[in-house]
Amino acid sequence: MIKRILLGLIAVIIVIIGIVAFNTVTNNAEMTAEDPVSLSPIDTAAAAHRLSSAIKLKTISTSISDPPAADEFAALHALINQFFPLVAANLKREVVGDHSLLYTWQGSDQSLLPAMLLAHMDVVPVEPGTEDDWTYEAFSGAIEENAIWGRGALDDKFSVFAILEAAELQLAAGFSPKRTLYFAFGHDEELGGGRGAAKISALLESRGIQLAFTLDEGMVIVDGIMPGVEEPIAFIALAEKGYLTLKLTANAEGGHSSLPPRKTAIGKIARAVNRLEENRFPAALQSPASDMFDTLAPHMALPLKSIISNRWLLDPILISELGKGGATNAMVRTTTAVTIVEGGTKDNVLPTEAIAIVNFRLLPGTTIDDVVQHVKSVIDDPDISIDIKQGNEPSPISDPSAVGYKLIEKTIQQVFPDVLISPGLMLAGSDSKNYVNIADNSYRFIPLRFGKEDLSRIHGTNERILIDNYGEVIQFYRQLMTNVGG
Ligand SMILES: [Zn+2]
Structure with missing residues (x-):
């Protein structure tokens, strides 16, 4: 019985390897070429x-x-x-x-x-x-x-x-x-x-x-x-991509720093910023970034060519790899960048307000409203108010x-x-x-x-x-x- 399961498994693996290899080998460029033109030289x-x-x-x-x-x-x-x-x-x-x-x-x-x-x-x-x-x-x-x-x-x-x-x-x-x-x-x-x-x-x-x-x-x-x-x-x-800047504001009781509350305005903002950085938008490979990979796959070296030629099987690996790079990460997700933090003016005074400015770049298909909802649920703190400073949809x-x-x-x-x-x-x-x-x-x-x-x-x-x-x-x-x- 075990032998039969093992044999079946091996057969499945051979078939998958066969499909992956076939898709890789047959993924060739099919662009119709134009003849180059010779333009008269310019000064x-x-x-x-x-x-x-x-x-x-x-x-x-x-x-x-x-x-x-x-x-x-x-x-x-x-x-x-x-x-x-x-x-x-x-x-x-x-x-x-x-x-x-x-x-x-x-x-x-x-x-x-x-x-x-x-x-x-x-x-x-x-x-x-x-x-x-x-x-x-x-x-x-x-x-x-x-x-x-x-x-x-x-x-x-x-x-x-x-x-x-x-x-x-x-x-x-x-x-x-x-x-x-x-x-x-x-x-x-x-x-x-x-x-x-x-x-x-x-x-x-x-x-x-x-x-x-x-x-x-x-x-x-x-x-x-x-x-x-x-x-x-x-x-x-x-x-x-779309553009959105949100202003996060935390308010707290002010007063002397010798009598601090359990949570200060700065502490609340720090927590909110941390939660945003720890909970990025999910990555997805969709048009036009996916069109790009589909177009370039035939020209790629192994193993990239194999991976992209077999997205039906390997998309999770591809998306996770893309999510690690700077520019490639920006291609597969709505990005979050905290650009300004302000709060406090004096060593021994508790600030009544602390703010963070966060800039998002939205993937096509994601709306400003989607981002605001995501930010609200991730921060999940009634003491933080969220305001749109500037934005345009993708x-x-x-x-x-x-x-x-x-x-x-x-x-x-x-x-x-x-x-x-x-x-x-x-x-x-x-x-x-x-x-x-x-x-x-x-x-x-x-x-x-x-x-x-x-x-x-x-x-x-x-x-x-x-x-x-x-x-x-x-x-x-x-x-x-x-x-x-x-
Ligand atoms: Zn320009």
């Missing part, structure tokens, strides 16, 4: 100088309560008009929300839904105390070491200029689009886009305009970052089989024949969220080439773009205009 040195001039302007977004840097934006607008005369002469230009720009490149075929390219003109400040860590000053626009240095070189002023460079080249070559193209350049993306992108979106909606798709900053071409994949990968983000998930995705994918294949292409999930936020009312599909991708050391440059020290890569970005937009507008 990247001149383009680099124009971008350098733009980086020198301090179009900084500091906080929602501060007014925008009006003079700096006015100077940037003037620079754009000066550098791109064909764009100025041929495209309709509107200033929206005081400093944001909307360009309309009228297409000849009204039956095609328009497409929109997004970028933002504002930049984040340099973190006080880190100014001297920069190799070249943050607003120098220095052109050194084959790169252009400064705030906005990666996020996202370079993209504003690359789009305009591409349009200027296309106009000079006599191109005129069949499909109407919009360029929307916000001035407060780093503050959520409420004064810029949201107003452009409302303006277009009031005109009854519906877009085929938008393309914005978001993901890039990564090299050597994705474990198990040797080739560079271009990630086109189909969605961005974006909808765009369709990777819609025309916009296909056109972006085709353009990447034509300009970057050496890279793999995969859908992805943007972990941070972008202006795209402001356009959901007029666009069913929003994609987030710029062909920046990123290695491991480049991630920290965004919003960090030594932000810079290699001049060759800047040239590639311009060529990408150029070919995209041909594909989308043609």
Whole structure:
């Protein structure tokens, strides 16, 4: 009897191993390749100088309560008009929300839904105390070491200029689009886009305009970052995570510290913070992160290829491994980050109040209400009040089989024949969220080439773009205009 059970078990194991091996071996890539195009060379040195001039302007977004840097934006607008005369002469230009720009490149075929390219003109400040860590000053626009240095070189002023460079080249070559193209350049993306992108979106909606798709900053071409994949990968983000900041407040009796109660306000907040960190949101591998793994599995080395090719069996192992990393963890769960704690002012005085600020990034499908309910039940303390400080829901998930995705994918294949292409999930936020009312599909991708050391440059020290890569970005937009507008 035991022998028979044992034999049966062995048979089951052999069958499972067989299925796993079969799924691994037969999981091959089936992407249709586009032929690479040879684009006429461009004067990247001149383009680099124009971008350098733009980086020198301090179009900084500091906080929602501060007014925008009006003079700096006015100077940037003037620079754009000066550098791109064909764009100025041929495209309709509107200033929206005081400093944001909307360009309309009228297409000849009204039956095609328009497409929109997004970028933002504002930049984040340099973190006080880190100014001297920069190799070249943050607003120098220095052109050194084959790169252009400064705030906005990666996020996202370079993209504003690359789009305009591409349009200027296309106009000079006599191109005129069949499909109407919009360029929307916000001035407060780093503050959520409420004064810029949201107003452009409302303006277009009031005109009854519906877009085929938008393309914005978001993901890039990564090299050597994705474990198990040797080739560079271009990630086109189909969605961005939601954003929520909660303020937790604990109140207590004040008084002299020689007569402390059993639980102080600070003790209550500390307990709440601890409970949140010990009770993370559950991990789940769902679209678009799952689309990414499904797309890349055929290109992965063993054992990753086997694991991802057999998610029917091995999903728990995969999710638990992903949950351990920083970026991969953020792909599979709504994250919790305690960013500010305050309470107490004097050695011998009991504070009457202590607060904690907690920032959450929500997976698509999780709502702000879900997070608040989770926090309430985890903290489970009537002495802690929970208030929403700021929040926006995660974006909808765009369709990777819609025309916009296909056109972006085709353009990447034509300009970057050496890279793999995969859908992805943007972990941070972008202006795209402001356009959901007029666009069913929003994609987030710029062909920046990123290695491991480049991630920290965004919003960090030594932000810079290699001049060759800047040239590639311009060529990408150029070919995209041909594909989308043609
Ligand atoms: Zn940005």
